[in-house]
Amino acid sequence: MKLLNIAKHLLHLAEGEYGFENSTTATDEIFAAEQLFEVLKSFKDSYFSLLYTYDTLEFEDEYDEKTSEDENDDEIDDYDEHGHFNLQNRFTLEEMENIIKWVDQHPNARFATISNRFKKIKSMNYITRFREYIENNGTRSDKSKKIKEFMFEQFYLKRAIERDAVHDADLELYAIQKERELNWDEFKASKSFINSFKRQNRISSRRVNKIITRTKLKKQFCSLNGN
Structure with missing residues (x-):
């Protein structure tokens, strides 16, 4: 394939879609063009190419911005998958045991006394x-x-090893699979539980463009005599 012909037609398509605008090229636009050029070079010796686009969950990087969905999820931080107050977020098991021990030792203590001692x-x-x-x-x-x-x-x-696409439904299946192994019938892989998992592990949805090219390999011959 001739790269100049591809580039010319790409320019033609862009102008037809967005019109012609004579403006100074920004730094990020230059960077994007350089990346696109590296992709374009992969077509040079290929006889077949295919653009494959799909959506998947992915680990976030430093360029990702928090979405409004993530911000809304903060409201459920103190609740577990059943909507109950999630004590583990604010108290350790040891703290709970110490508080109950003190309360049992002071059965007549009023709430004001308890809250004053345990803020x-x-x-x-x-x-x-x-x-x-x-x-x-x-x-x-x-x-x-x-x-x-x-x-x-x-x-x-x-995602990281096999490079398969993963979605929320897959996360739900993983949770259900483990829940059955643990015999935890009361567990529900709710949307809030899935969102909490994604937020804790910095996982978000993104669109991936994958280009597949096929090239003709040049055959190389060598002599058994070393020539």
Whole structure:
């Protein structure tokens, strides 16, 4: 293929689509042109080419900007996948145990006394939830952590190693697969759970353009005599 002919027709298509504008070329436009030229050079010795475009989830880089969806997700930081107050975000299991121990030692203590001693306690509902959480010995948090670890392993394998496209539906399937392994019937791979996973691991959706070219290899011959 002749690269100049491709470049000329590309210019013709661009002018037909966006019109002609005589303006100074910006630095980022020069950089984009240089990248496009590197792509164009891959066509030089090819006899077949195909542009393949697809959407996929991908690890973010320093050029990615946070979307409004990410900002809205901040509202659910303190809630788990069932919409309940997520105690693990503000209290460790040890903190909960220490608070419950003190409350049990002072059964007549009023809420004002409790909240004055433990500043993060906002209502007596916290005490009830602490007891429930301690009774379960943090199993919900542990299982949720295992599910997210499995999701990350599968995502990394499919996207970074095998270079397959991955979508939210795939993340949901990974979560369900691990949930069944853990026998956690109450778990729901909700949208908020998936968004939380993506935000924690800096994963976002993007469009990928992949160019496939085929070239004719030049045969090389060598002599057994070393000539």
